[in-house]
Amino acid sequence: MHDAHSERGDQTRSELSGAARDVVQARSVSGGVHFHAPHHPAGPIPRLLPPGVPDFVNRAEDLQHLGASLASSADTSTPTVIVVIAGTAGVGKTSLALHWAHQVREHFPDGQLYANLRGYDPGQPAQPHDILERFLRALGVPHDDIPADTDSRTDLYRSLLAERRALVVLDNAATVTAVRPLLAGTGRSLTIITSRSRLSTLVAREGARRLTLDVLSDPDAVKLLQLTTDSYRRGDDPQELAELAQLCARLPLALRIAAERASRYPQQALGDLIQDLRDESGLWDLLTSGDDDEASEIRSVFAWSYQALPADAATLFRLLGLHPGPDFCTSAAAALAGITPNRTRSILDVLVGAHLLEQKARDRYQFHDLLRAYAADQVLHDETAESRAAALDRILSWYLHSTHNAITASMYGHPTLDLAPHPDSVTPATFTTHEQAISWYEAERTNLVAATRAANAHGMHQHAWQLPALLHQIYNFRHPIHEWLTTAEIGLASARHLHNQEAEAFLLYSLGKAHTQANRHQEGLGYLTQAITLQRRAGDLAGEAETLCGAGLACLRLRRLDEALTMFRQAQTAARQLDDPHQEAFASHLTGWALLELHRPAEALQHSLAAAATMRQLGDRASEIDVLVKQCDMLRQVGQLEQARDVANQTLTIASDTDDQVITAAGFIELGRIQQDLEEPEEALASYQRAAVLQRRLGNRSREATALDATGLAYQQLGRFDEAAEFHHRAAAMHHDLADSWLQAVALAHLGDALSAAGRNAEASNVWTDAEQILRQFDDPAAQELRNHVADAIGQGDQQ
CATH class of the missing domain: 1.10.8 (Helicase, Ruva Protein; domain 3)
Incomplete structure (x- = not known):
């Protein structure tokens, strides 16, 4: 049970296109990076409204109230209009919102967005993070261009809506916190929110208008x-x-x-x-x-x-109360009931016709939250404990084996986990292409988290650890951090309940990778260290080699360079004992990286050249460019600038051929550094700005900040010191927010240099002093060199 693609765990493939390309003009303004949407939006026009209810009755006064909001939203001098439709359960809030939305949709030519926040479902509510992903994709942003963190997703979402006239319906919101990230910031859009709560804070702070819906006359x-x-x-x-x-x-x-x-x-x-x-x-x-x-x-x-339902429909209705997620397909419902999909489809039609179930899309069904609670209650009354346990085993086995099949069909590597056979009455989903597999994953991803939680809650611990262990192979590429952490933590608890140390070690490793991917390196290192201890105890040399690389990377980013170097060398030794040339080459590449950070570029280059040659021989082009992008910096630091430029261009070409925007972004930073050393600041500036924009799209705020800091260096080389200071200031602030003291100190040192060159000596002195204080915690050669530079700069400033 190993991570066959661990080297890709810090990366996300991406292709910048469509509407995303229209907002990539970034510039540092007033301490922030602003993304500008086009005046005439490009890309698809989202039409996400579900159908309205038939036989809608009256509500004339309420519709008139909404009509007044429509007039206000057309006024460009007013902020974005927000309407809260509040009222008790079942009073018709959603029906009113959708009826009116369909009536006025032609007034919103740039699209209509809809999301059910599930604030009152018995299960987990929908997360703004996930809803933003769906909205951004509907607005034309490719999946791999969507930022990883919620704040960045909100920024991009608001940028895309800024010049659009769109209608947004947020259904079943329980709290203000659930809706605030989904509100448009400016523009002529209108947001309708339905809630059983009054959402008074939204009214007071955002100026929302409240319409309280009473029962019908x-x-x-x-x-x-x-x-x-x-x-x-x-x-x-x-x-x-x-x-x-x-x-x-x-x-x-x-x-x-x-x-x-x-x-x-x-x-x-x-x-x-x-x-x-x-x-x-x-x-x-x-x-x-x-x-x-x-x-x-x-x-x-x-x-x-x-x-009044027929017996088979009543049975399916109550068993669906056991389904762990917010919606389901026919195949999942069939597994839950232990019957064929064809029979299930007919029964679902009966439930939809009785208004006990809603069909929200082709082969996707959901309950009204009250009816779901009713079904969950009826299954407790009308089914035995044994019957309920069997149904849960069927649905969880369906999710487990379907996930296994999805990974097998995907490009994310073949799963090595051995699963117990599923019940005979269960027919897992199957796939023939990567696209089919990922489409299924996207449709079920919320349910997969819910299934993991349900397995643990009901004592089905084998399912509860195996499902996140399988999902790791998808998460390792797609990086849904919240889902990754949630499932891995649940899986870890179940593995420990079963005293399964192999599973425990793998889930500790998975948690460590998730935390380091989220720039929480200290937490990640803690989990990875625990995993190594268990792997050594079990004699799992292959697992240990992979985890040592992950732990070494965490140490590298924490500037614990000697520890990182030791771990990478240990990983090399373990891979050599296993006769695993790929793992050995990867560990050699990381060893070179650590040596580079220790100011030993010549030694680093030898490791890098050997690693690249092995990857090339093995035909692993993706891993080869991982090595090459760092090799650029090694060549630059030993003074081989033209060769460094050739390797950077080669890296960018391969990255373009493989649509790898992570490497493209990193390659542009390295190319920019080489261009600066070659006295080509204009070219360097263009490279850095492209890197910053791509990192922003990828949601990697740490690497985005590094690109912004490098942009400042190019502006300094051009003699535009005030502009340089803006970029260094923003980079330092971002690194501070990410708790990355080392890169914050680097950016502050650069900021001090820019301020000093701009004649702002008092500001420069204060910034250098802050940098000097931060640098006291580091003792590696690079830190010592930077500390000396800052001390000299402070001394020279005192003499002026």
Whole structure:
């Protein structure tokens, strides 16, 4: 169980295109990097609104209120308009929002975005981080160009909306925190939020307008019943219709379910149906904690409709209450019930027709949150513990084996994990192409996290550690940090529960890589060190070699250079014992990197040349350019500038051929440094700016800051010192935010130089002093050299 592509764990493939390319003009302004959207948006126009409900009734006053918001959003002198539609569960907030959104969508020519925040679902709510990814992709940003952190995603999202007129619907928001990252910053867009809460902070701080939705009036409630049943039954007593409306608390959700039940039995007197409804009022006491009349009435309606289902539909309905995620496909539902997909599809149609389930897209189904809670309660009442456990085993096995099949079909390496056979009644998803596999992963990624959590919660610990161990191979390339950390932590707990030290070591390794990818190097090193201890105890030399490389990289970034060098050499030795030339070459490359940081470039170059030759011989082009991009700096530092430029250009060519934007960005930084040494500052400036923009797209704030700092150096070489200071200041601030003291000190030293050259001596002295204080914690040769430079600069400044 090893990570076959560990060297790619710090990288993300990407292709900058479409709408993303239109916002890549970056410049340091007032301490920040601003991204500018085009005046006329390019790329696809998102149309994400779900269908509106049929037979929408009245709400004339509420629609008029929304109409006033539409007029305000057209006024360019006002901030982005936000409307909160608040009200109790089932009152029709979503129906109103979608009905109005479809009515006015032509007023928003740049698109309509929709997300269900699942704030009131029994499971985990949707995360702004994940919703932003979906919105950015809908706005034309390729997956691999989407930044990794939430703040950067919000910045890009707001930049793309700044010059657009778009409608954004955020459904089922429980808190202000859940919606704030999803709000447009400026422009002529309009955001509608539905919530059971009043979201008062949003009203007070962002100026949102609140529309509180009441239950339907008596006439409107009766009208909705009549419209929904008119095709099936005629002549119902208006008084009985009014009584039915009162039993449904005049809530649209309950009214539609009751109307569907009445339509199914057109020959039965409405009075008899009402009596049935009254008799079934005690079947669902656990849906809500309150004893209010409204809760009791909606419980009765749900129970009434559930009792009328055919036996197989009722069974599937309640078993779906065990599904761990917010939505599901036919194949997953079939696994849960232990029946065929064809039969499942027919039953799902029955549930959709009874308004007990929603079909939100082709082969994607979801519950209203109240109905999901009801289904979860019914499965506790109507299924035995053994039946529930078997259903959970089926659905978790489906996710586990489907994930295994997805990785097998992907370009992310063949999984080496041995899985227990799945139950006979389960048919996992299969794939023939990388694109199919990744499309399935994207559709199920929220469910995969939920499945991992559910497996642990229900004591199915084998599933709970194996699923994140498999997902590591996808996460290692796609870097969804939040999901990676969540699943690996759960998996680690389950591995420890089972006393499975091999699984524990792998998940510690996975957690270490996730933390280092998120620039939390100290935390990452802690997990990686624990993994090494377990691997040595078990005699897992292959695992140890890989983990030593990961731990060494963490030490490298923490400026613990001697430790890093020791770990890389130990990894080389282990790989040699295993007769693994690839792993040995990778460890040799890292050894060269550590030697370079220790100011031993000639030795570093020898390791790099040997590593590149091996990778080339093995035909591993991706790993070869990993080596070459660092080799550029080694050649530059030994004074072989023309050869360094040739290698940099070679690296950029290969990176372009393979659509590898991570290496492209790194290659432009190295090329820029070479161009500066060759006295070509204009060319260097262009290289650095391209690198900064690409790193921003990739969401790597540390490398973006390094590119911005390098941009400042090019401006200094051009004699444009005030502009240089802006870039150095921004880089230092970003490194400070990332808690990277070493790179912060480097940027501060450069900032002091720029300020001094600009004649701003007092500011320069203060900045150099800050840099000197930070540098006291480092004792490597590079730190000593920089410390001497800063001390000399402070001394010269005191003499002026």
